[in-house]
Amino acid sequence: TVRTITRPGASTGQLGLAFLGASVTVGGVVVPAGSLAVVNGGDAPDRLYYLDPAGTGTVLASVALGGQPLVDEAGGFAVAYHAGRNSFFVLRQGTDLLTEIDPATGAALRSMHLGIDGGDYWGGLTVHPTRGTLLLGNRVSVVEVDPANGQVLGTYDPISNNKLSSVDMRQEGTTFDQQWSGYLTGLAFDAAGKLWGSTNGSRLLELAMPG
Numbered sequence: 416t417v418r419t420i421t422r423p424g425a426s427t428g429q430l431g432l433a434f435l436g437a438s439v440t441v442g443g444v445v446v447p448a449g450s451l452a453v454v455n456g457g458d459a460p461d462r463l464y465y466l467d468p469a470g471t472g473t474v475l476a477s478v479a480l481g482g483q484p485l486v487d488e489a490g491g492f493a494v495a496y497h498a499g500r501n502s503f504f505v506l507r508q509g510t511d512l513l514t515e516i517d518p519a520t521g522a523a524l525r526s527m528h529l530g531i532d533g534g535d536y537w538g539g540l541t542v543h544p545t546r547g548t549l550l551l552g553n554r555v556s557v558v559e560v561d562p563a564n565g566q567v568l569g570t571y572d573p574i575s576n577n578k579l580s581s582v583d584m585r586q587e588g589t590t591f592d593q594q595w596s597g598y599l600t601g602l603a604f605d606a607a608g609k610l611w612g613s614t615n616g617s618r619l620l621e622l623a624m625p626g
């Protein structure tokens with residue numbers, strides 16, 4: 416079933432979506448597990464919203480993203496909830512900055528520069544269901560990152576697909592090249608543990624990570 420819910424905050428396409436894995440109290444409001452978390456990078460400052468995914472998406476609570484003072488996060492466009500750390504991770508548009516966020520306050524717990532090219536709006540962020548690592552989309556690649564220190568753990572050779580640097584989406588067909596239409600816009604694991612990626616060209620791909 417496909418339905419529409421109202422986007423919270425400013426009108427923008429710069430949004431990150433994730434589901435809250437555990438209940439959290441935000442400004443005296445208990446937000447239940449399973450609520451939809453929305454990062455709106457078009458707000459000033461950026462804002463983290465919690466929505467009831469049922470019905471029209473009623474806003475349950477919201478906090479400024481990055482906390483006060485707002486020095487760690489601006490231009491957020493991808494978010495993932497890490498159950499093992501009970502925190503959110505947010506990618507920032509146009510940089511390689513990855514920020515860990517307190518779900519209750521929106522405060523930035525720490526920020527890490529990943530040392531990768533982050534100069535695009537496109538991306539995706541999810542948590543590996545068994546390893547607990549972060550997988551992020553970077554143009555046509557998937558990069559695995561240690562959430563504890565921001566270290567890039569592995570990448571995958573685009574020809575042999577051996578573990579060297581990043582999964583290269585250009586293997587997905589002769590017309591799937593290094594153009595904006597092939598850039599990853601989202602990453603998510605399904606209930607069976609399969610990794611899926613969406614692209615700027617409206618394609619949905621099932622991805623098999625080596626290892």
